[in-house]
Amino acid sequence: MSRASDHAYAEIRSLILSGDAPPGSPLREEQLADLCGVSRTPVRDALRRLEAELYVVRSESQRTFVADWSREDVEEMFALRAMLEAHAARRAAERMTDDRLAELQSCNRAIETAVSKAKPDVVAFLNRNREFHGSIIEGASSPRLLATLATLVEQPIVRRTAMHYGREELEQSASEHRELLKAFAARDGEWAHAVMTGHIRRAFHAFTARSDQESEAR
Amino acid sequence: MSRASDHAYAEIRSLILSGDAPPGSPLREEQLADLCGVSRTPVRDALRRLEAELYVVRSESQRTFVADWSREDVEEMFALRAMLEAHAARRAAERMTDDRLAELQSCNRAIETAVSKAKPDVVAFLNRNREFHGSIIEGASSPRLLATLATLVEQPIVRRTAMHYGREELEQSASEHRELLKAFAARDGEWAHAVMTGHIRRAFHAFTARSDQESEAR
DNA sequence: GAGAGATGTAATGTATACAAAATGGAAGCG
DNA sequence: CGCTTCCATTTTGTATACATTACATCTCTC
Numbered sequence: 001m002s003r004a005s006d007h008a009y010a011e012i013r014s015l016i017l018s019g020d021a022p023p024g025s026p027l028r029e030e031q032l033a034d035l036c037g038v039s040r041t042p043v044r045d046a047l048r049r050l051e052a053e054l055y056v057v058r059s060e061s062q063r064t065f066v067a068d069w070s071r072e073d074v075e076e077m078f079a080l081r082a083m084l085e086a087h088a089a090r091r092a093a094e095r096m097t098d099d100r101l102a103e104l105q106s107c108n109r110a111i112e113t114a115v116s117k118a119k120p121d122v123v124a125f126l127n128r129n130r131e132f133h134g135s136i137i138e139g140a141s142s143p144r145l146l147a148t149l150a151t152l153v154e155q156p157i158v159r160r161t162a163m164h165y166g167r168e169e170l171e172q173s174a175s176e177h178r179e180l181l182k183a184f185a186a187r188d189g190e191w192a193h194a195v196m197t198g199h200i201r202r203a204f205h206a207f208t209a210r211s212d213q214e215s216e217a218r
Numbered sequence: 219m220s221r222a223s224d225h226a227y228a229e230i231r232s233l234i235l236s237g238d239a240p241p242g243s244p245l246r247e248e249q250l251a252d253l254c255g256v257s258r259t260p261v262r263d264a265l266r267r268l269e270a271e272l273y274v275v276r277s278e279s280q281r282t283f284v285a286d287w288s289r290e291d292v293e294e295m296f297a298l299r300a301m302l303e304a305h306a307a308r309r310a311a312e313r314m315t316d317d318r319l320a321e322l323q324s325c326n327r328a329i330e331t332a333v334s335k336a337k338p339d340v341v342a343f344l345n346r347n348r349e350f351h352g353s354i355i356e357g358a359s360s361p362r363l364l365a366t367l368a369t370l371v372e373q374p375i376v377r378r379t380a381m382h383y384g385r386e387e388l389e390q391s392a393s394e395h396r397e398l399l400k401a402f403a404a405r406d407g408e409w410a411h412a413v414m415t416g417h418i419r420r421a422f423h424a425f426t427a428r429s430d431q432e433s434e435a436r
Numbered sequence: 437g438a439g440a441g442a443t444g445t446a447a448t449g450t451a452t453a454c455a456a457a458a459t460g461g462a463a464g465c466g
Numbered sequence: 467c468g469c470t471t472c473c474a475t476t477t478t479g480t481a482t483a484c485a486t487t488a489c490a491t492c493t494c495t496c
Contacts, residue, residue, distance in 0.1 A: 002280070002457090030448095039481045041481065042479080042480065045266070045479090054362065061448085062449080062487090063447075072359075076360035079305070080302070087298075087301060144295055145298060152366070220449055220450085246476090247477075256451085257452070279457080281459095281478080
């Protein structure tokens with residue numbers, strides 16, 4: 001897409017992900033326009049995209065706010081993600097090519113490298129992890145599914161989960177990916193489905209445990 | 219939402235659903251603006267919404283076209299819908315209130331009335347059917363799920379499926395709804411899940427059979 | 437003093453003009 | 467004769483000004 005609109009999208013998204021614009025805080029078009037150095041038109045465009053991707057919500061009076069996810073929302077999001085990604089994993093296993101398998105293996109090696117460092121490289125983990133899951137969805141060869149998933153997988157919550165991962169959880173994640181690769185190598189759809197379900201469910205509980213811990217700290 | 223933007227949305231959507239703008243045909247902003255009697259700004263807004271709801275697609279050069287669903291796309295859409303609505307049905311059954319149950323029963327009575335007429339009232343069927351499914355999704359009490367589903371359920375394909383239903387298929391659909399109501403009355407999540415899965419799968423096969431038939435006719 | 441209504445302020449919605457980009461066709465070249 | 471390149475035209479992107487709507491505060495009445 002065009003420059004100004006893309007720039008506004010990236011800028012606002014990063015505001016949200018960094019926490020500079022915390023959940024529930026209002027987003028005024030003119031303020032964002034000034035911040036990005038563009039006019040309101042591309043900002044409105046960016047906000048629409050962010051709304052479709054559930055980063056922001058609009059009140060009935062059309063004011064925009066950073067999305068605030070309740071515990072139930074998060075639970076439901078993980079449940080949906082588990083269903084959808086497990087479905088994608090099954091389809092991907094049934095359609096697995098040698099090329100894609102090699103790509104996935106190489107991707108997970110990069111994840112393991114990022115994790116095994118003295119100070120785990122969480123940003124690299126996140127990027128490679130997204131690449132890994134994205135490649136599986138691609139391998140399911142259903143573009144509509146892909147579009148639907150992309151809006152769920154790329155949620156702030158997911159990123160925050162991993163941002164707070166400890167080494168143990170990061171290694172667990174990479175190990176689950178290895179299991180998934182075995183299922184793919186065997187072209188076993190049911191196996192891949194089951195492993196992916198477990199992978200997402202574990203991530204859910206890691207998130208819940210972490211946020212309970214944070215609540216206590218307060 | 220505001221008047222002009224809403225109007226443009228409704229107008230363009232109806233262009234697509236009616237078939238006046240067939241799949242693959244280009245949608246030019248200025249032309250649509252003239253048609254709706256508004257400026258390009260609200261038209262752009264409407265197109266963005268329609269894009270998020272998969273009614274239209276944008277080429278890499280940002281031109282907009284009416285979405286063209288391949289057979290695989292349709293198959294995948296139904297598979298996702300089955301998963302998601304069955305999930306919603308399970309949750310709804312587990313949370314079913316007497317009020318909602320009564321509402322659903324009344325809704326399905328309206329469907330049966332529409333179906334049993336000498337000349338089945340397909341438009342009424344469609345509206346009530348959407349109400350029925352919408353109420354179930356609401357009863358699942360997970361707003362994010364609802365938003366995701368709405369984009370899938372309201373697809374042109376779904377509408378066209380029913381538009382081509384014969385009396386037998388319409389009655390079958392109403393009868394499946396009755397079965398679903400029994401599962402809800404029993405607050406049996408698993409039962410509701412199973413019935414809903416069958417309901418959507420049958421709709422899928424009704425659609426495939428119908429479109430195969432149309433292909434032959436050509 | 438409390439509540440309802442009005443009014444000013446601040447936000448979003450819309451229209452229009454201009455800028456940039458892409459497409460398609462024509463002309464020139466091999 | 468086919469291909470490429472360039473230019474005209476069409477289409478979308480952006481900025482800005484103005485209109486409209488929502489919100490908050492203030493005042494007036496009970």
